[in-house]
Amino acid sequence: LARAAGHDQRRLFDPDEHAHRLARHEIARQLPLALQRGELFLEYQPIVEAGTGDLYGVEALVRWRHPRRGVLGPAEFVPVAEQTGLINEVGRFVLRTACAQAQQWQARNPGHRLVMSVNVAPSQADDPQFAGDVADLLSHCGIDPELLQLEITESSMLSTSGQVTETIRTLAGLGVRVAIDDFGTGYANLANLRSLPVHTLKLARQFVTPFAGDTGRVDAAMVDTIVRLAHGLGLGVIAEGVETPEQADTVRRLGCDLIQGFRYGRPQAPQAVDARLRAAATPVVS
Ligand code: C2E
Ligand code: MG
Ligand code: MG
Numbered sequence: 001l002a003r004a005a006g007h008d009q010r011r012l013f014d015p016d017e018h019a020h021r022l023a024r025h026e027i028a029r030q031l032p033l034a035l036q037r038g039e040l041f042l043e044y045q046p047i048v049e050a051g052t053g054d055l056y057g058v059e060a061l062v063r064w065r066h067p068r069r070g071v072l073g074p075a076e077f078v079p080v081a082e083q084t085g086l087i088n089e090v091g092r093f094v095l096r097t098a099c100a101q102a103q104q105w106q107a108r109n110p111g112h113r114l115v116m117s118v119n120v121a122p123s124q125a126d127d128p129q130f131a132g133d134v135a136d137l138l139s140h141c142g143i144d145p146e147l148l149q150l151e152i153t154e155s156s157m158l159s160t161s162g163q164v165t166e167t168i169r170t171l172a173g174l175g176v177r178v179a180i181d182d183f184g185t186g187y188a189n190l191a192n193l194r195s196l197p198v199h200t201l202k203l204a205r206q207f208v209t210p211f212a213g214d215t216g217r218v219d220a221a222m223v224d225t226i227v228r229l230a231h232g233l234g235l236g237v238i239a240e241g242v243e244t245p246e247q248a249d250t251v252r253r254l255g256c257d258l259i260q261g262f263r264y265g266r267p268q269a270p271q272a273v274d275a276r277l278r279a280a281a282t283p284v285v286s
């Protein structure tokens with residue numbers, strides 16, 4: 001009992017918690033300005049074919065070049081943006097920027113059909129305007145809808161409003177690819193998976209790197225089960241968080257179709273992807 005009481009007290013007066021709350025408050029205050037000042041930017045992480053290692057696409061990942069704190073990762077501000085409702089505006093910036101970049105890559109490398117994968121926050125997927133915004137953006141950018149993949153988290157699908165499934169249906173109707181992100185962590189309704197026009201499951205990273213400091217291991221039972229489920233439903237599987245050659249071999253052996261992870265490239269500036277696309281292109285012999 002004493003221990004439980006002590007625990008409660010620590011919770012009430014936790015200085016870390018207080019600092020944390022202040023930091024979140026600061027972030028919430030500064031983020032609208034950051035959007036206006038153009039401090040947000042995207043990095044792109046390669047997604048490769050499991051069989052060949054060829055570049056299949058990239059995932060756009062948002063960052064914030066904070067004037068005093070340096071570059072902040074999404075973990076530091078995306079959850080805050082979700083709480084304050086600013087995530088929809090952040091999401092519009094991300095989608096616009098990613099599509100403009102995809103169009104540029106498509107124009108410069110017509111032979112390479114690079115897929116652009118973009119994260120969609122739960123409140124975006126739950127926004128009745130969202131799919132229409134995507135349609136407008138696609139026609140504005142002139143990119144092939146099949147080259148846009150939208151990642152909806154498994155936990156978004158818990159929303160009972162019916163809007164998320166409606167969004168997924170409309171997006172698929174546009175020809176956009178829909179992936180379920182962090183699959184295996186959000187208790188998605190499996191019946192939904194069968195009835196919805198979803199194309200791909202992205203395995204949650206913890207199945208690929210289940211034990212901190214033990215980077216050679218993969219939770220093979222989970223990966224195997226999810227791959228069978230996906231393939232049984234006609235869906236593709238992306239293994240995320242692959243860092244070592246052993247992990248790559250294992251997820252390949254277990255049948256994952258695509259791989260994303262530090263082993264195949266960190267999230268990087270668009271110029272670095274440019275260089276990769278140039279290297280992949282067949283040299284022209286004159
Ligand atoms: P996610 O969508 O699952 O993205 C993959 C995350 O895993 C990225 O972290 C990426 O850098 C990291 N990662 C990839 N390969 C490896 C690896 O081999 N090892 C390790 N340790 N990590 C790897 P990042 O960029 O910090 O993003 C974290 C999360 O923030 C994302 O998880 C996504 O949920 C969210 N996020 C990022 N960008 C956006 C965005 O534009 N909109 C929304 N709504 N969320 C975003
Ligand atoms: Mg993602
Ligand atoms: Mg993921």
Ligand code: MG
Pocket residue numbers: 181182
């Ligand atoms: Mg995630």
